[in-house]
Amino acid sequence: MTLSINKIKYIKSLRLKKFRQKYNNFIVEGDKMARELLAHTPQRVVALYALESWLAGANGVSALSPEKIFSITAAELKKISNLNTPNQVLVVADIPEAAQGPEPLEKALSLYLDGIQDPGNMGTILRIADWFGISRVFSSPDCVDPFNPKVVQATMGAFLRVSCIETTIDRLYQEYPGIPIYGAVMDGENVFHTSLKGANGIIVIGNEGSGISPEAERLLSHRISIPPAAHSGAESLNAAVATGILCAVFRNRG
Amino acid sequence: MTLSINKIKYIKSLRLKKFRQKYNNFIVEGDKMARELLAHTPQRVVALYALESWLAGANGVSALSPEKIFSITAAELKKISNLNTPNQVLVVADIPEAAQGPEPLEKALSLYLDGIQDPGNMGTILRIADWFGISRVFSSPDCVDPFNPKVVQATMGAFLRVSCIETTIDRLYQEYPGIPIYGAVMDGENVFHTSLKGANGIIVIGNEGSGISPEAERLLSHRISIPPAAHSGAESLNAAVATGILCAVFRNRG
Numbered sequence: 223m224t225l226s227i228n229k230i231k232y233i234k235s236l237r238l239k240k241f242r243q244k245y246n247n248f249i250v251e252g253d254k255m256a257r258e259l260l261a262h263t264p265q266r267v268v269a270l271y272a273l274e275s276w277l278a279g280a281n282g283v284s285a286l287s288p289e290k291i292f293s294i295t296a297a298e299l300k301k302i303s304n305l306n307t308p309n310q311v312l313v314v315a316d317i318p319e320a321a322q323g324p325e326p327l328e329k330a331l332s333l334y335l336d337g338i339q340d341p342g343n344m345g346t347i348l349r350i351a352d353w354f355g356i357s358r359v360f361s362s363p364d365c366v367d368p369f370n371p372k373v374v375q376a377t378m379g380a381f382l383r384v385s386c387i388e389t390t391i392d393r394l395y396q397e398y399p400g401i402p403i404y405g406a407v408m409d410g411e412n413v414f415h416t417s418l419k420g421a422n423g424i425i426v427i428g429n430e431g432s433g434i435s436p437e438a439e440r441l442l443s444h445r446i447s448i449p450p451a452a453h454s455g456a457e458s459l460n461a462a463v464a465t466g467i468l469c470a471v472f473r474n475r476g
Numbered sequence: 477m478t479l480s481i482n483k484i485k486y487i488k489s490l491r492l493k494k495f496r497q498k499y500n501n502f503i504v505e506g507d508k509m510a511r512e513l514l515a516h517t518p519q520r521v522v523a524l525y526a527l528e529s530w531l532a533g534a535n536g537v538s539a540l541s542p543e544k545i546f547s548i549t550a551a552e553l554k555k556i557s558n559l560n561t562p563n564q565v566l567v568v569a570d571i572p573e574a575a576q577g578p579e580p581l582e583k584a585l586s587l588y589l590d591g592i593q594d595p596g597n598m599g600t601i602l603r604i605a606d607w608f609g610i611s612r613v614f615s616s617p618d619c620v621d622p623f624n625p626k627v628v629q630a631t632m633g634a635f636l637r638v639s640c641i642e643t644t645i646d647r648l649y650q651e652y653p654g655i656p657i658y659g660a661v662m663d664g665e666n667v668f669h670t671s672l673k674g675a676n677g678i679i680v681i682g683n684e685g686s687g688i689s690p691e692a693e694r695l696l697s698h699r700i701s702i703p704p705a706a707h708s709g710a711e712s713l714n715a716a717v718a719t720g721i722l723c724a725v726f727r728n729r730g
């Protein structure tokens with residue numbers, strides 16, 4: 223078939239948050255992520271556009287209603303893809319309801335992203351949460367949209383397993399009074415020396431340039447830090463790297 | 477003054493490794509990194525191109541020979557810059573000799589990058605090394621060039637303090653017989669439970685897609701791991717995130 227101009231327009235419109243929210247749809251691209259999506263949540267697939275060669279080899283496609291499957295050419299894929307090098311398949315999928323995870327929040331470890339701006343960092347943080355079995359990631363309203371195509375690609379599939387929920391730290395604080403709220407700040411206690419008491423609660427991850435906002439900082443119950451070497455000239459760690467270190471320590475120290 | 481076509485050509489040629497090696501020059505851009513370069517190693521500056529407004533406010537410029545300083549317009553800066561949003565100043569600098577760091581290798585912690593391809597990852601890893609006071613980062617010949625402009629920008633200035641030395645793991649193994657060589661592999665021992673005995677040696681960081689190469693894996697003296705959660709669906713951590721976790725653990729566990 224040939225992709226209609228209206229379809230191309232629609233798919234391209236999903237690059238913008240405005241249209242993703244209007245239609246509740248987002249884009250997943252590439253062989254690996256499309257296969258994972260088909261295996262985990264085929265019901266979320268709205269439409270699947272793929273090269274004939276990919277359709278011939280992919281498991282899971284046969285479970286989709288044929289009206290959802292479109293065989294397209296490489297030139298057509300290039301028109302709708304967000305990747306520099308389009309990878310065989312592009313899926314339009316429904317944005318899931320933000321699931322609340324298997325455990326009550328008080329008994330789990332969660333993240334609160336406080337103004338994460340970079341799509342690569344956001345995707346990498348979701349991937350870290352996935353690795354360490356953190357099922358809920360809260361994000362402040364000024365974060366980059368987790369269904370931004372660049373974020374989705376950087377998650378390496380984590381968006382299928384980790385719920386991303388937009389909220390504010392004030393709301394979390396009010397809804398879960400007494401929940402431990404951890405945040406890395408310059409004068410915090412070395413996280414390697416902190417007693418983590420079962421390691422539940424919320425870890426706040428600050429913005430790439432300005433760190434944790436004053437609104438979130440005043441709600442911290444535990445001020446922690448990842449100490450630099452004594453003579454380090456570096457001013458900060460990358461936000462995703464700091465997230466990885468904190469999650470690893472929380473998951474591995476009782 | 478007006479930038480000559482030959483100068484523009486020369487500066488732009490430094491985007492390619494071939495020309496960086498030929499002339500032993502590389503590019504540093506932006507207010508913050510230019511100031512740091514002037515403060516730390518003004519002798520490395522070959523030429524500094526900046527807006528008049530920046531030159532008026534910058535300390536350290538007066539220490540440079542006037543022939544090295546060029547006041548240019550925003551339009552000229554745009555022509556030579558590698559940034560999407562040029563930031564006031566661009567410096568052509570000498571690539572330093574790979575310094576061997578203050579301590580003997582056997583008494584220090586170092587990294588060996590085994591085929592890191594992504595400039596953002598390479599820069600972030602150098603920034604992590606800087607944070608944790610690791611002064612030597614070895615890189616395999618198939619790594620992205622550490623003086624690639626995207627790497628330099630991602631280091632946030634770490635390239636001024638961390639030596640990046642191209643070598644092979646075989647050469648390191650032969651030159652420093654018996655040095656501990658750590659690497660994260662799927663069946664390794666949880667790094668949080670590993671005895672780190674003073675934490676000296678070389679940590680091998682694998683390629684983003686394929687991990688540690690067979691050549692490096694067979695030389696590992698310590699097979700370690702960053703364990704995922706029991707039911708994690710994630711296949712891997714980002715290479716820079718894994719580096720951050722390993723460095724944090726090595727620096728904080730005796």
